[in-house]
Amino acid sequence: MIKVPIEVSARHCHLSQNDLAKLFGKGYKLKVLKIISQPGQFAAKEEIKVIGPKGELKVRIVGPVRQDTQIELAATDCYKLGLKPVLRVSGNIKGTSGAISIGPKGKIKIKQGVIVAQRHLHLSPAEAKSLKLKSGKLVSVKIKGSRALVFNNVAVRSGEGHKKSFQIDTDEGNACGWLPGMFGVLIK
Numbered sequence: 001m002i003k004v005p006i007e008v009s010a011r012h013c014h015l016s017q018n019d020l021a022k023l024f025g026k027g028y029k030l031k032v033l034k035i036i037s038q039p040g041q042f043a044a045k046e047e048i049k050v051i052g053p054k055g056e057l058k059v060r061i062v063g064p065v066r067q068d069t070q071i072e073l074a075a076t077d078c079y080k081l082g083l084k085p086v087l088r089v090s091g092n093i094k095g096t097s098g099a100i101s102i103g104p105k106g107k108i109k110i111k112q113g114v115i116v117a118q119r120h121l122h123l124s125p126a127e128a129k130s131l132k133l134k135s136g137k138l139v140s141v142k143i144k145g146s147r148a149l150v151f152n153n154v155a156v157r158s159g160e161g162h163k164k165s166f167q168i169d170t171d172e173g174n175a176c177g178w179l180p181g182m183f184g185v186l187i188k
Contacts, residue, residue, distance in 0.1 A: 001185055002131065002185065002186040003183040003184070003185060003186075004121060004141060004164060004165070004166045004183060004184050004185075004186050005037075005164065005165055005166065005181075005182075005183055006141075006143070006165075006166045006167075006168065006173075006176075006178060006182045006183060006184050007037060007165050007166070007167050007168075008167075008168055008169065008170055008172075008173035008178050009072065009117065009167045009168070009169055009170075010060070010169075010170055011057065011059050011060070011071075011072065011073045011074060011077050011170070012043070012059060012060045012061065012062045012071075012072055013048060013050070013059050013060075013061055013062070013069065013070065013071040013072065013101070014061075014062055014063075014065070014066040014068075014069065014070045014072075015048075015061060015065055015066070015069050016065060016066060016067060016068055016069045017065045019069045019101075019108050019110075020065055022103075022105070022106045022107075022108050023048060023101065023102070023103025023104070023105060023106055023107070023108060024046065024103050024104060024105050025104075025105040028105075030042075030044040030045075030046055030061060030063040030064070030065070031044060031045040031046065032044065032045070032063070033045040033060075036062070037163060037165050038122060038161065038162060038163060038165070039161050039162075039163060040064070040161055041062060041063065041064070042062070042063050042064075043060055043061075043062055044060065044061040044062065044063045046060075046061045046103075047059060047060050047061065048061065048101045048102060048103050049101065049102040049103075050071055050073075050081065050099050050100070050101050050114075051081070051099060051100040051101070051102065052078075052080075052081025052082045052083045052097075052099050052100075053081070053082035053083070054080065054081055054082030055080050055081050055082065056081070057073075057077055057080065057081060059071060059073075059101075068091075068093060068113065069101075069108075069110050069113050070090065070091070070093055070113045070114075070115060071099060071101070071110075071113055071114045071115070072090065072115055072116070072117045072169075073085075073114060073115070073116060073169075074116065074169040074170045074171040074172075075116050075169075075171055076170070076171050078097070078114070078116065081099065083097040083099065083114055084097050085116045086114070086115055086116060087115070087116045087117075087118055088115040088116070088117070088118060089117070089118050089120065089155050089157070090115070090117050090118075090120075090157075092115075093112050093113045093115060094112065095112065096112045096113060096114055096115050097112065097113075097114040098110045098111040098112050098113065098114065099113075099114050116169065117167070117169060118153070118155050119141075119151055119153070119154050119155070119166070119167065119168045119169075119172060120154060120155040120156070120157045120166075120167055121133075121139060121141070121154050121155070121156050121157065121164075121165070121166050121167075121186070122157050122158075122162040122163060122164065122165045122166075122167065123156060123157070123158040123162055123164055124158070124159075124160075124162050124163060124164070125158055125159065125160065125162075127158070127162075127163075127164050128156065128158035131186070131188070132188075133156045133158065133188070134156065134158065135156055135157055135158045135159065136155065136156065137155075137156045138152075138153050138154060138155060138156070139154050139156060139186060139187060139188055140152045140153075140154060140186075140187040141154050141166050141184040141185065141186055141187065142184060142185040142187055143176040143182070143184050144185070145176070145177055145182075146177055147175065147176050147177035148176075149175065149176055150187070151166075151168065151172065151176075151184070154166065166184055
């Protein structure tokens with residue numbers, strides 16, 4: 001039995017350096033609120049407002065900056081905003097919804113980049129090797145408890161800077177009765 005820690009990834013965004021400057025001012029640096037599980041990443045103190053055709057939401061920024069701006073929401077968030085929920089592996093934003101984002105110094109309109117992140121299993125290269133798994137492979141994770149279920153189509157994401165963690169969104173966390181410290185069982 002291979003246990004994997006389960007983490008719920010709440011709505012958040014990753015900003016490009018250019019979009020960070022437009023929203024917060026030239027030369028602005030994100031401030032660390034909390035270090036998160038994946039090495040080198042952090043929840044920033046800063047939030048932006050994301051606006052869709054039907055509503056708006058505050059969204060926390062995750063740093064450091066990335067090449068492309070990407071907003072990761074649960075399907076429920078997309079419905080509230082009036083956006084089409086498009087399931088994607090993080091970083092694959094082509095053909096996804098866009099939105100308006102507002103910060104303290106300005107606003108931007110992204111043409112694409114709003115995704116519902118596909119559930120995924122982060123693994124370091126050593127962890128992936130020991131489990132005989134490669135990036136892109138799909139596995140399943142079984143959750144035990146009062147709301148037991150099996151999550152299928154879990155994308156393996158292995159690379160430097162990854163640490164073993166099964167990541168789901170808030171809708172999926174609610175579906176399985178997630179609590180901090182929960183583990184699932186990997187099914188290859």
